[in-house]
Amino acid sequence: MRKCLTALAGLCLAVAAWAGEVTRVEPLSWWTGMKTDLQLLVNGEGIGAYSVAIEGGKGVKIKAVHQADSPNYLFVDVDVTAKAKPGTYTLVFKKGNEEIRRPYVIAAREKGSADRKSFTTADLIYLIVPDRFANGDPSNDSTPDTAEKARRESPMGRHGGDLQGVIDHLDYIADLGATALWSTPLLEDNAPRGSYHGYACSDYYHIDPRYGSNELYREMVGKAHEKGIKIIMDVVTNHSSTEHWWMKDLPFKDWVHMNDPYVNSNHQMGLALDPNASKADRAVMEEGWFVPSMPDMNLDNPYMLKYFQQWAVWWIEYSGLDGFRVDTWFYNEKVPMSQWAKAVTDEFPDFNIVGENWQANPDYVAYWQKDNPNTDGFNSYLPSIMDFPLQGAISNALTAPIPGREQPQGMPGRGRRGADISGIYNALSHDFVYHDLSHMMIFLSNHDIARIGDTFGHDPRRMKIAFTLLATLRGIPQMFYGDELMFVTGNPRRDDGRLRMDFPGGWAGDPVDLFTEEGRAKAAADSTWAHAADLHDYVRTLFQWRKGSSAVQNGRTLHFIPEKNTYGYFRYDGRETVFVFINNSDEEVTVPWTRFREMSEGLGEGVNVLTGERVTVSDATRVAPQSALVVDYRP
Ligand SMILES: [Ca+2]
Ligand SMILES: [Ca+2]
Numbered sequence: 301m302r303k304c305l306t307a308l309a310g311l312c313l314a315v316a317a318w319a320g321e322v323t324r325v326e327p328l329s330w331w332t333g334m335k336t337d338l339q340l341l342v343n344g345e346g347i348g349a350y351s352v353a354i355e356g357g358k359g360v361k362i363k364a365v366h367q368a369d370s371p372n373y374l375f376v377d378v379d380v381t382a383k384a385k386p387g388t389y390t391l392v393f394k395k396g397n398e399e400i401r402r403p404y405v406i407a408a409r410e411k412g413s414a415d416r417k418s419f420t421t422a423d424l425i426y427l428i429v430p431d432r433f434a435n436g437d438p439s440n441d442s443t444p445d446t447a448e449k450a451r452r453e454s455p456m457g458r459h460g461g462d463l464q465g466v467i468d469h470l471d472y473i474a475d476l477g478a479t480a481l482w483s484t485p486l487l488e489d490n491a492p493r494g495s496y497h498g499y500a501c502s503d504y505y506h507i508d509p510r511y512g513s514n515e516l517y518r519e520m521v522g523k524a525h526e527k528g529i530k531i532i533m534d535v536v537t538n539h540s541s542t543e544h545w546w547m548k549d550l551p552f553k554d555w556v557h558m559n560d561p562y563v564n565s566n567h568q569m570g571l572a573l574d575p576n577a578s579k580a581d582r583a584v585m586e587e588g589w590f591v592p593s594m595p596d597m598n599l600d601n602p603y604m605l606k607y608f609q610q611w612a613v614w615w616i617e618y619s620g621l622d623g624f625r626v627d628t629w630f631y632n633e634k635v636p637m638s639q640w641a642k643a644v645t646d647e648f649p650d651f652n653i654v655g656e657n658w659q660a661n662p663d664y665v666a667y668w669q670k671d672n673p674n675t676d677g678f679n680s681y682l683p684s685i686m687d688f689p690l691q692g693a694i695s696n697a698l699t700a701p702i703p704g705r706e707q708p709q710g711m712p713g714r715g716r717r718g719a720d721i722s723g724i725y726n727a728l729s730h731d732f733v734y735h736d737l738s739h740m741m742i743f744l745s746n747h748d749i750a751r752i753g754d755t756f757g758h759d760p761r762r763m764k765i766a767f768t769l770l771a772t773l774r775g776i777p778q779m780f781y782g783d784e785l786m787f788v789t790g791n792p793r794r795d796d797g798r799l800r801m802d803f804p805g806g807w808a809g810d811p812v813d814l815f816t817e818e819g820r821a822k823a824a825a826d827s828t829w830a831h832a833a834d835l836h837d838y839v840r841t842l843f844q845w846r847k848g849s850s851a852v853q854n855g856r857t858l859h860f861i862p863e864k865n866t867y868g869y870f871r872y873d874g875r876e877t878v879f880v881f882i883n884n885s886d887e888e889v890t891v892p893w894t895r896f897r898e899m900s901e902g903l904g905e906g907v908n909v910l911t912g913e914r915v916t917v918s919d920a921t922r923v924a925p926q927s928a929l930v931v932d933y934r935p
Contacts, residue, residue, distance in 0.1 A: 320346035322393060322402050324545075326607075327614040328505055331409040332359075332384045335647050336613045339606050340376040340404075341551070342393075350393040350400070352376050359384030360406060366603070368551040375551075375603050380406060409617065416616075418652035419480045419530050419623045421738050421853045424771075424843050425778035426478035428466070429747055430486055430511055431496040433781060434806030434815075436464025443509040447492045447543070450510075452807075455797030458496045463512035463520050465806055472815045474527045476784060476836070477843025481524060482532040482625050484747055486511050490543040491593060497747075497796070498534075499627060500541035500594050504611050518619040530622035532654075533615060537608050537640065538631040539594035547595065555604055556595040557587040564588050565596070565631060569659050572630045573667045575676060586633050599636035609643040616648060626682075629655030629668060634678065641670070641681035654684035654741045654776075658748075662689045662730040672735040684739040687775060691743055693727035697884060698766055699792075700757025721884040722862045724769065731774075731857075738854065740775035745783060751799045752780075753788035760786065760831040761926035764838050765882055768928035771842040772852050772871060772880045784839040785814050785832040804829075838910065842930070845909050849932065851876040858899055864889070866923075870899040877903060877933040883923040891921040891929070906933035 324343040342352075348371040354360055363377040376391075386408035393400040419425060435441070441450035441460035451457030466483065473481060485498035488508040498508065507517045521531045540556070541547075550556065565588035571577045572585065589596045599605050615621060624644070629637070645651055657668045666672055669685045697720065731737060744766050745752045756762035763786060770777045781787075782803060789798040804823075805813030813819030814832055823829035846852055855873035865885035871878040879900065883889045893900050900917045908915050909930040915921055923929045 320344055320350055320393065320395060320398065320400060322347060322391075322400050325391065325402060325404065326505055327610055329405040329407060329618070330378075330380060330614075331407050331617055332380060332386050333382075333409045334380065334613070334617070335414075336610050336643060337606070338378040338380055339603070339610065340374075340378060340391075341603075341607060342374040342376060342391075343372060343546075343551075344400075345372055347372060347374055347393065347400075350374070350395045350398075353392045353394070354378065354389050354404070355392055356387060356389035357385050360389055368603070369553050370549050370551050372549055373551040410620070413617060414648055416620075416622065416648060416650065418648075418650050419532060419776060420652070421774075421776050422847070423479040423530065423776060424477055424846065425480040425482050425532065425741070425776065426473050426476065426781060427482045427743075427746055427778055428484070428781045429461075429497070429800040430463070430466060430483045431459050431461045431498075432800050432802050432806075433461045433483075434465025434469050434803060435460040435462060435808070436466070436468045437462050437512070438808070440510050440512065446488070446495075446508065446510060447490050448495045452802075455795075456494050456496070457797075458510060459802055459807075460510075461802070461806060462510065463507070463516045467520050467523055469806070469815055470524055470527045470529060474529055476840050477847065478779070479528055479847070480530040480532055480622065482534060482623075482778065485534045485536060485627075486517065489541060491541055492543075497800070499536055500539070500543070501536055502541045502543040503545060504540075505614075514618070521620045525620065531620075532623035532625050533619075533621050534625045534627065535612065535615075536627040537597060537599065537637070538628045539590045539596050542593050542595060544595070552601055552603065554598050554601050557589070557598050559589055559595070562589070562592060564592070565590055569630065570664060572634050573664065573674075573676075573678075586631065590628065590631065596631075599633045599640070605636045605640065609640055612640070612644050613647050616644070616651065623651065624653040626653060626655045629657050629682065634680070638679060638681045641683075645681060645683065652683050652739070654686060654739075655680075655682045657685050658688055660689055660692055662727070662733045665689060666733040666735065669735050669739065683736075684741055684776065685734075687740045687742045689730065690724070690727045690773070690775075691745070691749075693723040694744060694766055694769055695749075695752070695755065696723050697721045698752075698762045699755045700759055700762065720862070721865050721867045721882060725859060725862050725867060728773070728857065728859060737774050738776075741778050742770065742773055742775035743778040743780070744770055745780045746778070747780065747800055748794070748796070749780075749799075750792055750794045751787055751789055752783055753786045754790065754792045754799075758786065758788055758831075759926075760835050763831075763835055765884060765926065765928050767835075767839050767842060768880065768882065768930060771846050772869075772878060772930060774857055774871075777843075777846075779839075784836050785820075785829070786835050788828070841910055845932070849876060849878060851878045860896060863892075868892075868896055870896075872899070875935065877906075878909075879903075879906065879929075879931045879933070881923055881929040883925060883927055883929075886925045888925055889923050891923060893917045893921070903933045906931040 322344040366375040391402040488503040489495040490502040805815040820833035851871045851873045855871045859869035867882040
């Protein structure tokens, strides 16, 4: 509403009653040469009654104007033809004598944009929670426009980490051997409490000001690329926030799944693929809200779906992204969600997207991968899936029993904790169900799982075994920040606010700085960080080596039945062979080369990746209790 001088208030109000305004146009800009159709969402008081034209060149035309249920929206189909010239156009909204003019930029597309490469098996993805990684700009810890103010002393509060903090520590990430960065969401989350996790988006087109700005995000992507680090954006289409600006005035009655009286999702993760499921049960799964503060988006509304498709494309093109991680994949209506993934990959054919398909059964996970031959004919168009079954198996094999205490609870059906390593062999035996093993993201933990430092009993040997598996098993490895330094909370159960802990050294005045070699060496005297430097170096050695190993990145796997809590496997590609032997037992073991001769015969001399020592198959190769051997054989 226009601001009025007191003297003119009466007249001004009368004008405002019929004068419209434009408060938002989304996407914020566009480009020439895109495949994705442009449909502008225009929001403003009374704008639904206006006509729309675009000035600035013959190559850009208005195709159609759609009114919404609310009089304060228009959806405008714009045809950016092959003849369109890059430049600033003007949107002209008219009603009677009223005219509103808004500039709209249609820029030249970045050269080679559609052909961009994405994250692959050659990468290591480093996952951070940006509020907890590093505070590069204390002036934005609290801002006037956002509800929740910084409170570092509270585990669920905002701690002040930001984009500048990420930019300042890209060298740390690259030095560790990581070549891709997945940050949990950075878009505005204006929830009054618990907003630090960012999963309740209140504005899909703006970076939260407590992290920085859209411009700084784009700068961060550019600087990461200079250091060989790809950027993966974490996106959420299933739900937004009750604090989202559109919740005060929805464009369509069915823009979100209406929820009066409130219905929570039943979180029955198999319903979306269960051929015997009740329609009512499935509706509650898909349309029920994730939690009461997160309205469930209705992707069956074609305007909603188009909004998310071009929003995704906009962020890739605008900031130069390399990949997406999509939250709560199967809580979205599955057919429109598959159309979303298809739209993004039609625009960027090599763009990789990994969906959060948190399910313990391999067949459930496999269903969600693009081109999987599902019996119901469904194709998700989702290139990559997360290997939760393998994560569970590694966790089960390495979780330390706690004497005299109830064991931490895993996911249902995962069996006893601290068990034999056979579970990992069994998980990999299920590889036949997966359509494309090169698009499986593998991981030990993430921001929704108890710290492995805690569950593995603060035991560096278990941690090293886990990282060895992560570096040498098939798929795209992803690690959670701080696990390379044995971050622990002291609680082996999931406790979100605490497990997403501040990275020591990320805040001015931190007594410990684990970002630097010197800081880690100094911290070794502190019992909390006694293993940090040693574990960090182990992880770095492994993943720096992995960058040059074609067998581990793209080779086949051959494994042998585990015996006495030991597990031997080979990765090979015809040029290079890598042998991995995990000794998860409490005894020293001699490698049983004769059992492995199917692969080991003729290998000659290899190099122990962790020590640089020569290893030959004729030697009696001993492997210490609870440790791993990795040998690289190249011609
Ligand atoms: Ca800050
Ligand atoms: Ca949903």
